[in-house]
Amino acid sequence: MDDLYREHILDHYKNPRNHGALTDADVSVEGTNPLCGDELHLDLNIIAGRIEEIRFHGRGCSISQAATSMMTELVEGKTVEEAAALTRADIEEEMGIPLSPVRLKCALLGLSTLRVALNRHAGVALPEGWAGMDGVDWR
Amino acid sequence: MDAVATPASVLRADFPIFERVIDGHPLSYLDSANSAQKSRHMLDTMMSFYTTSYANVHRAVYQLGVEATEAYEGARETVRALIGAASTKEIVFTRDSTEAINLVAHSYGRANLAPGDVIVCTELEHHSNLVPWQVLSQQTGAAIRYVHIDDRGELQLDELDEIARSGNVRLLAVAEQSNSLGTSNPVRVLADWVHEQGGVIVVDGAQSVPHRPTDVTALGADFLVFSGHKLGGPSGAGALYGRRELLEAMPPFLTGGEMIRSVRLSGTTYNELPWRFEAGTPAIAEVVGMGAAIEYLVGVGLDNVQAHEQAITRYALGRLAEVPGITVHGPTEHSRRGGVVPFSLDGVHPHDVAEILGSQGVCVRAGHHCTQPVMERLGLPATTRASFYLYTVPDEIDRMIDGLHRVRRIFA
Numbered sequence: 001m002d003d004l005y006r007e008h009i010l011d012h013y014k015n016p017r018n019h020g021a022l023t024d025a026d027v028s029v030e031g032t033n034p035l036c037g038d039e040l041h042l043d044l045n046i047i048a049g050r051i052e053e054i055r056f057h058g059r060g061c062s063i064s065q066a067a068t069s070m071m072t073e074l075v076e077g078k079t080v081e082e083a084a085a086l087t088r089a090d091i092e093e094e095m096g097i098p099l100s101p102v103r104l105k106c107a108l109l110g111l112s113t114l115r116v117a118l119n120r121h122a123g124v125a126l127p128e129g130w131a132g133m134d135g136v137d138w139r
Numbered sequence: 140m141d142a143v144a145t146p147a148s149v150l151r152a153d154f155p156i157f158e159r160v161i162d163g164h165p166l167s168y169l170d171s172a173n174s175a176q177k178s179r180h181m182l183d184t185m186m187s188f189y190t191t192s193y194a195n196v197h198r199a200v201y202q203l204g205v206e207a208t209e210a211y212e213g214a215r216e217t218v219r220a221l222i223g224a225a226s227t228k229e230i231v232f233t234r235d236s237t238e239a240i241n242l243v244a245h246s247y248g249r250a251n252l253a254p255g256d257v258i259v260c261t262e263l264e265h266h267s268n269l270v271p272w273q274v275l276s277q278q279t280g281a282a283i284r285y286v287h288i289d290d291r292g293e294l295q296l297d298e299l300d301e302i303a304r305s306g307n308v309r310l311l312a313v314a315e316q317s318n319s320l321g322t323s324n325p326v327r328v329l330a331d332w333v334h335e336q337g338g339v340i341v342v343d344g345a346q347s348v349p350h351r352p353t354d355v356t357a358l359g360a361d362f363l364v365f366s367g368h369k370l371g372g373p374s375g376a377g378a379l380y381g382r383r384e385l386l387e388a389m390p391p392f393l394t395g396g397e398m399i400r401s402v403r404l405s406g407t408t409y410n411e412l413p414w415r416f417e418a419g420t421p422a423i424a425e426v427v428g429m430g431a432a433i434e435y436l437v438g439v440g441l442d443n444v445q446a447h448e449q450a451i452t453r454y455a456l457g458r459l460a461e462v463p464g465i466t467v468h469g470p471t472e473h474s475r476r477g478g479v480v481p482f483s484l485d486g487v488h489p490h491d492v493a494e495i496l497g498s499q500g501v502c503v504r505a506g507h508h509c510t511q512p513v514m515e516r517l518g519l520p521a522t523t524r525a526s527f528y529l530y531t532v533p534d535e536i537d538r539m540i541d542g543l544h545r546v547r548r549i550f551a
C-alpha cells in the first residue's frame with residue numbers, strides 16, 4: 001500500500017503538472033471512468049505536428065490524477081507520432097509500481113483520453129463508445 | 140430453534156472466513172451489502188448435499204433423485220416461511236434479484252402494460268430495479284415516472300399526487316432499503332397508494348430480506364425479490380415471490396424443459412406454479428445452500444439481526460463523527476436507515492480511501508454502488524460505503540476508523 005502512495009505519486013496528485021485548461025485548444029476531449037466516477041478534461045495545442053501545450057483538469061482518485069499529470073509531462077513537446085506511441089507500459093514505468101487490474105484503469109484514463117484526442121485531431125473516425133484503448137474493461 | 144440474541148462476537152465463529160488474515164491484519168469485512176459471508180452451516184449443507192444426495196431434480200425416480208428433489212423443494216418451503224407467503228406455489232427460484240425483476244418485467248410487464256400506462260420507479264433504485272423498467276417502457280410504450288429523493292435520500296412522497304393525477308398507474312417498483320444510501324422506504328404506504336391506483340407493487344428486497352423480518356402480507360407486496368448471496372447463501376440462487384393470482388395469469392419467462400407439462404409438435408402446455416417459471420436445470424445445490432443460510436438466519440432471529448445492525452450502525456455513525464472531514468450521506472436518523480453507511484472524506488477520492496483501508500484488512504466498497512442517478516442527484520462522483528451484518532463487531536468499525544486516520548495522514 002505504502003508503495004501505491006509513494007512520494008512521487010502523491011506529489012503529482014497534490015501538485016499536478018500542466019493542470020488547468022487552454023482557452024483556444026486545437027482539440028479538447030472528455031474522458032470518463034464510470035466505475036470510479038472519474039472525469040478528465042484534456043486540452044491540447046498541436047502546432048506543426050508537435051504537442052506544444054497540454055492541460056488537464058477534472059476529478060478522480062490520486063492514481064488517475066497522478067498518472068495523467070505524468071502523462072502530460074511525457075508528451076509535452078513531443079510529436080504526435082511519438083505521443084501516439086506511448087503505451088500502458090510507459091505509464092506503469094512512470095508510476096513505478098505494480099497496479100492491480102482495477103487501479104490500472106485509473107492509471108490509464110489519461111493515456112486513453114490522449115489517444116482519443118490525437119485520433120480526433122487527425123480526423124480519424126472513432127468507433128462509437130471507443131474509450132481510447134482496447135482490452136480495458138471500463139465498467 | 141429459538142431466537143435468543145447471541146452476540147455478534149459469538150456468531151462470528153460460525154463464519155470460517157473470519158480466520159483469514161490479510162497482510163497480518165485481521166479481516167474487517169464491511170461489505171455485506173455487496174455480498175454476505177458464508178456460515179459453516181451453509182457450507183456444510185452444500186458439501187453434504189453434493190457428497191451424499193446430489194442428482195437432478197424432478198426427473199429421477201431413484202433414491203438420490205428423490206432426496207435431491209426433497210432438499211430443493213424443502214428450500215422452497217424455507218423461503219415461503221421466511222417471507223410469510225401463503226403457499227410454496229408463490230415462490231419461484233431465480234438466479235438472483237436481477238433475474239427475478241427481469242422475470243416480472245418481461246412476463247407480467249409485457250402482458251399487462253400498453254401505451255398510455257404508467258410505470259412508477261424511484262430515483263434511488265439499484266440499476267437492477269431501474270433498467271428493466273426502462274426497457275419495459277421502451278418495449279410497451281408505457282411511460283415511466285420517477286419519485287425523486289431529497290438531499291438526505293428520502294423519497295419525496297408528495298410527488299405521488301401529481302403522478303396519480305395523470306392516471307393509468309399500473310406498476311410501482313421500489314427497494315425496501317436503498318443499497319447506496321441506506322434509506323428505509325415506506326413500502327406499505329407505497330403499496331396502498333399503487334393499489335388505490337389499480338396497479339401492483341414490485342418490492343426489491345435485496346437489501347431488506349436478509350436484514351429484518353419480512354411478511355409479504357403486512358408489506359402489501361404483489362411481487363418481492365431477493366438474492367441468496369446477500370443473506371449468506373451461495374451466489375446463483377435467489378427468489379421471486381408473486382401473488383398467486385398474478386403468477387397464474389402470467390405467460391412464461393424462459394421456456395424449455397422443466398417448465399412444461401406436455402410437449403407435442405402441435406403445441407405445448409405449461410407446468411403448474413411455481414415450476415412454470417423455472418425452465419431448465421436450476422441451481423440445485425445453490426438453492427439448497429440458500430435454504431440452509433435462511434435456516435441459520437432464522438435460528439439467530441431476524442429481529443435480533445435487525446437490532447444488532449441498528450446498534451452497530453449507531454456505533455459506526457458515532458465513531459465516524461470523530462474523524463475530521465467525514466460527511467455521512469443518507470438519512471440522519473438511525474431509525475430511518477439500515478446497516479449501510481456511505482460517506483465521503485474531504486479531499487480524498489473514495490477509491491484511495493478503499494485501497495488504503497483494504498491494505499489494512501478493512502473491506503469497504505467504493506464507487507457508485509450501481510446507483511448512478513443517486514450519485515448524480517447528490518452531486519457525488521462516488522462514495523465509500525461500509526455495510527454491516529449479524530457478524531459485524533465494533534472492533535471492525537474501530538479498525539476502519541484507524542484506517543481513515545491513516546488515509547488522512549497520507550493525504551495531509
Ligand SMILES: Cc1ncc(COP(=O)(O)O)c(C=O)c1O
Nearest residue numbers: 235236237265267314318345366
Ligand atoms: C437494492 C438492490 N437491488 C438489486 C440488487 C441486485 O442484486 P443481484 O446482483 O444479486 O441480482 C442489489 C445488489 O447489490 C441491490 O442492492
